[in-house]
Amino acid sequence: MIQLLLKKELTELLRTTKVTWLLVGLAALLGLALYNGYAYSTTRSQFLRESQHITYQQFISQGDKNPHLGAHFGFYAYKPTADLALVDNGLEDYTGNSFYLEPHQRGVVKFREVSDATGLRSFGFLNAGYFAQFILPLFIFLLTHNVFAKEWENGTIKMVLSTRVQARQLFTGKLLACGLVVGAVVATLALGALGLLLVQRGAAGLGPVLLTYGCYVVGLTMYAVLLTVLGVAVSLLARSSALALVVLAGFWLVGVFLVPRLAGELSRQVYPSITAVEFDDQTFREKEYGMGNEGTKDHRRALLEQRTLAKYHVKRLEDLPVFYIPITIEYFEETDGLVMDRAYAAVERNEARQNAFVLTSAVLSPFLAFRDFSLHLTATDINTHNDFAQQAEAHRRRVGRVVDAFYQKHTVASNDFWKTVPQFAYSAPGLGWRLHNAVAPLVILLVWLVAAGGMAVWAYRRLTA
């Protein structure tokens, strides 16, 4: 019986002109989304890899110089393109991709893609993630809105219910038919992206990301199922195509446009961000006057001098067996580093509170929950960006220590020394870390799935009544 219902539903759907055009349009968008993701991640990945190589080569080929001046020559730490940026580039365009490694000051991540993009970028970047988050739900709602409603509008429901078919079978048949069409779209998306990942990374490179990608696909499937169930349930409850479409399209508009923007705005009101001027002023004061009772910079400089003289059992700096300047550089690098660590930690805590606030609003919008899940799984989220910034800062200090240690004994560094300065290489944290970050949106998606199921049961009971 269900097979019969399924066959009829699929025949009907595929013979409906608007569904045919919808599928044609969807296929074009999906193809474009996959191509965009592939082209973006491939080009960007190559550019960043080459840039990292070039900047380091320039640094280690700078020739004979005072070590500290040579350190100021500096080089960039580039954030490599995320391993699943082909699927979803998330916040990559907005967070910047490079961090300048130079003594004394923690770098600020630079080169945001959007700064070089045209105004059209404000519409968003069409890739697989964007397609899944925003276009797929609209397609599902357009597909499902009249799956039951049309039976009432055409009057066929009485003809159907005057047969031996049971409401359960009718419901299952329609849900399965919609599920099959949606499943075909999701499978095309998932397999298309997988094929492009294989082309991009090769068989050997695919292995490490396969499990993460599998988890992404599981989340995507769950998202598609909940939206399909929701669409069918609304169609059954509304009993009017127009009403069902208004409800579902309204839900999409509110969930995609209103809730995220409102939540973002409110999160900034509730947890205001520190301004750049305030941040600079605060960190300057703490560097100059200390974070606690350790005294002013001059006082600490005097104490350092006393400690150093005592350590080497001499009375004058000129009598030290090592250069004193790198010792002060290293000392203030560490103390200023503590100030900056604390300041950035406060910024990140506030960001985390804002993000948690926004994520909470996902109880009103499954689109937001899936977006968050997608960002975490593809490592294009703010957490990964902060992890990169921390590792780049740690590398900057590592380079400083290497240079300062050399500088204490040598006033000139040659390329032989510069080659000993370690290159920067960042790799995003693995699946465990990503899943840990994705737990909250995943739970919200599960709650939505259960709620959609509950709504479907309620709608089904109305059908049987």
Place this chain on the structure above:
Amino acid sequence: MLQAEQLTKRFGAHLALDHLDLDIRSGEVYCLLGSNGAGKSTTINIFLGFLPATSGRALIDGLEVSVNNHATRNMVAYIPEVVNLYPTLTGLENLAFFSGLSGYAYSRAELRSFTQTAGLQDAALDQRVGGYSKGMRQKVGIAIALAKQAKALFLDEPTSGLDPHASNEFAQVITRLSSQGVSTLMATHDLLMAKNLGHRIGIMHQGRLQQELHSEAVSYAELTDCYLTTVNQSV
């Protein structure tokens, strides 16, 4: 075959059906006449299980509809004023689908025999129903009833809007089914059709069965007079 025992239906304060008693034998064609809102369609909807009765019982072949809805639905076919079919499916696909829902899987030749009996031309079988006339849809509806091997037919204004030829063809099919033992309960405004096709005629008004006549015992003129008198007296 079809029995209504003190069947009553209320929609809030409105009494749509008032203690209706009916007993329709196998092979009998029973026509319900009455103005709009008389309770004809409500009666059919209760027999089909689309509406629950407020009180009383509707029975099909001895089974109470409200208790054995799944079983009773297997025994009946329903042809409304406009037979609503799936417009993107062909006539044959619609027939295969609805007979399949009733548990019958027929070959194309068997399905074709039902449509032939119903009077649908072969040329129309593989055309989408969206392009069918009302009469053609009615014929598919009859073919569905034949394919379901229904013991009882419920017809709700089935000839409304049909041309005389199509209406006559329809009547012939119902008569043939009647001779095969199929009971029919038909709600109609068409007094002539009721007189010619029905064995018995019930005249309803304001939810009550006001008159019951044997069609052989009355002329068309007497039936018309009785109908108008009943309806006007009750206003």
